[in-house]
Amino acid sequence: METKSIWKVNTQEKVLPKLNQDISCDILIVGGGIAGLSCAYYLKDTNRKIVLIDKNTCGSGATGYNTGKLTWMQDLIYHKIEKNYDTKTALLYLESQKEAIKLINDIVKDNHIDCNLTKTKAYVFTDQEKNYEKFNKEIKFYQENNIKYKINNQLPITYPSKLVIETDDNSFVFNPYKYLIELKEKVKNNIKIYEKTRCVSIDTKDGYYLARTLDNYVIKSKIIIVTTHYPIFIVPYFIPFKTEVKKFFLVAGEVKSKKDVQILSNGNPSISMRYYSDKENNYFIYGRNSHSTTKKLDIRDDYRTITEEYKTFFKKEANFFFHTHDLMTYDDMPLIGEVKPNLYIATGFNKWGNTNGTISGKIISDLIIKKENKYCEIFSPKRGLSLDKIKNIPLFNFNIGIRYIRNKLNSKMKYYDNKVIIKNIKGQRCGIYIDEKNKSHIVSNICPHMKCNLVFNYIDKTWDCPCHSSRFDIDGNVIYGPSVYDIKIQD
Numbered sequence: 126m127e128t129k130s131i132w133k134v135n136t137q138e139k140v141l142p143k144l145n146q147d148i149s150c151d152i153l154i155v156g157g158g159i160a161g162l163s164c165a166y167y168l169k170d171t172n173r174k175i176v177l178i179d180k181n182t183c184g185s186g187a188t189g190y191n192t193g194k195l196t197w198m199q200d201l202i203y204h205k206i207e208k209n210y211d212t213k214t215a216l217l218y219l220e221s222q223k224e225a226i227k228l229i230n231d232i233v234k235d236n237h238i239d240c241n242l243t244k245t246k247a248y249v250f251t252d253q254e255k256n257y258e259k260f261n262k263e264i265k266f267y268q269e270n271n272i273k274y275k276i277n278n279q280l281p282i283t284y285p286s287k288l289v290i291e292t293d294d295n296s297f298v299f300n301p302y303k304y305l306i307e308l309k310e311k312v313k314n315n316i317k318i319y320e321k322t323r324c325v326s327i328d329t330k331d332g333y334y335l336a337r338t339l340d341n342y343v344i345k346s347k348i349i350i351v352t353t354h355y356p357i358f359i360v361p362y363f364i365p366f367k368t369e370v371k372k373f374f375l376v377a378g379e380v381k382s383k384k385d386v387q388i389l390s391n392g393n394p395s396i397s398m399r400y401y402s403d404k405e406n407n408y409f410i411y412g413r414n415s416h417s418t419t420k421k422l423d424i425r426d427d428y429r430t431i432t433e434e435y436k437t438f439f440k441k442e443a444n445f446f447f448h449t450h451d452l453m454t455y456d457d458m459p460l461i462g463e464v465k466p467n468l469y470i471a472t473g474f475n476k477w478g479n480t481n482g483t484i485s486g487k488i489i490s491d492l493i494i495k496k497e498n499k500y501c502e503i504f505s506p507k508r509g510l511s512l513d514k515i516k517n518i519p520l521f522n523f524n525i526g527i528r529y530i531r532n533k534l535n536s537k538m539k540y541y542d543n544k545v546i547i548k549n550i551k552g553q554r555c556g557i558y559i560d561e562k563n564k565s566h567i568v569s570n571i572c573p574h575m576k577c578n579l580v581f582n583y584i585d586k587t588w589d590c591p592c593h594s595s596r597f598d599i600d601g602n603v604i605y606g607p608s609v610y611d612i613k614i615q616d
């Protein structure tokens with residue numbers, strides 16, 4: 126089976142040139158995923174000199190590997206937000222998601238973007254009675270706030286279910302990668318985009334930000350928007366201590382026909398399903414599980430489970446396997462806004478980055494052009510940190526702390542075979558992978574971000590950080606941040 130995102134099949138992208146000199150601009154956007162390109166889209170006509178850089182290519186991050194769902198019915202989230210905050214905040218969040226879906230529909234229509242955008246019904250279900258209480262709380266929220274829904278006892282596909290909430294209001298699916306690469310083509314007329322350009326540091330001097338690239342060029346800008354998924358800096362705001370990274374796995378297989386539905390289960394494991402049609406084939410996409418990257422290290426178990434489940438439920442083999450991760454926040458709300466004068470972030474999308482990344486573009490552009498935006502306050506990274514809301518923060522840090530210490534003490538994971546060796550070489554802790562041709566690939570075993578020890582991922586042949594999810598290839602090149610540096614060995 127190919128370990129490749131289904132969205133990249135039959136999709137061509139043009140790679141843009143990298144930065145090769147010092148430059149200055151009014152606004153620098155770091156990161157060309159859905160959040161960064163949405164910021165670019167809403168700022169492109171503001172008469173400012175705007176630059177966007179991406180360390181790889183736009184769409185190469187989490188957005189190019191997600192399920193491509195656009196819905197406001199995001200699991201059983203509203204009664205939780207109501208409990209953490211109040212009804213007004215929960216309703217405002219709901220409104221922001223509906224607005225983001227409308228914004229995407231408008232962008233697709235106005236720019237003739239071909240990204241398979243399709244209206245669907247959306248379902249949240251459970252097959253376990255122990256989850257009924259949460260469903261009842263969510264249904265009560267819907268009833269008290271006149272939200273239209275239906276209750277069923279089975280799904281529109283053959284899959285175990287007992288209690289199902291359905292909506293046919295404002296839910297869509299699309300190909301998120303196609304959407305991004307076409308959006309890049311539209312914004313690049315007004316915005317200078319440099320790809321293969323990695324930002325490694327952001328400093329301040331004389332009221333300007335100086336962003337340095339790996340090739341040692343400097344971009345001087347009054348305003349910086351960091352949309353790198355996991356922000357590349359630790360200070361200000363201390364994101365690594367306020368979020369948790371969760372991993373999700375997806376498989377997809379060819380099917381004869383498709384249904385316009387998107388389905389999500391509540392509980393553990395969390396299952397996410399939808400259909401997708403490109404010009405040639407119909408596919409069924411099956412996503413599974415959300416476990417903290419600190420807890421499970423050997424992703425071969427996840428690969429086995431999801432491929433076997435797919436085969437059991439749908440009586441055939443899957444053709445694609447892919448996975449990515451997302452940042453979860455302490456209060457189930459994204460972090461969008463200013464963290465320091467003229468420094469903006471958009472992150473912590475809690476698995477709903479297609480809508481939240483899009484609304485980030487609107488919020489941050491409104492903040493920059495000083496236009497009122499009713500969602501600024503609820504998403505502000507500076508929102509109050511009262512005791513009842515931060516209860517998850519100690520847990521996130523405990524899990525990371527335990528993993529950090531365990532990995533420091535263990536030089537060898539239980540699941541390593543003789544192809545993966547952890548060894549001290551000239552006083553430096555190294556990870557060695559011996560490939561099929563018996564060639565040794567030696568890299569540092571320490572993540573440059575916060576010095577956690579890396580673990581080997583046999584499915585993708587990468588070194589992964591279990592603390593904050595940076596990932597590196599076997600030759601030490603960083604694939605995913607927050608690390609901005611490679612782990613190549615210095616001679």
Ligand SMILES: Cc1cc2nc3c(=O)[nH]c(=O)nc-3n(C[C@H](O)[C@H](O)[C@H](O)COP(=O)(O)OP(=O)(O)OC[C@H]3O[C@@H](n4cnc5c(N)ncnc54)[C@H](O)[C@@H]3O)c2cc1C
Nearest residue numbers: 156158159160180186187188191192194324373477478479
């Ligand atoms: C399996 C899975 C399924 C999901 N399904 C859905 C879904 O159906 N619907 C939904 O709404 N959300 C979904 N999500 C969530 C969603 O995928 C993410 O929240 C969203 O893609 C994050 O977008 P982003 O723009 O912040 O990050 P990304 O898409 O990761 O973009 C960040 C960009 O920044 C670049 N970058 C990183 N570091 C640097 C640097 N140092 N210098 C320059 N550039 C840099 C990267 O190359 C990348 O292109 C899912 C998440 C997972 C894990």
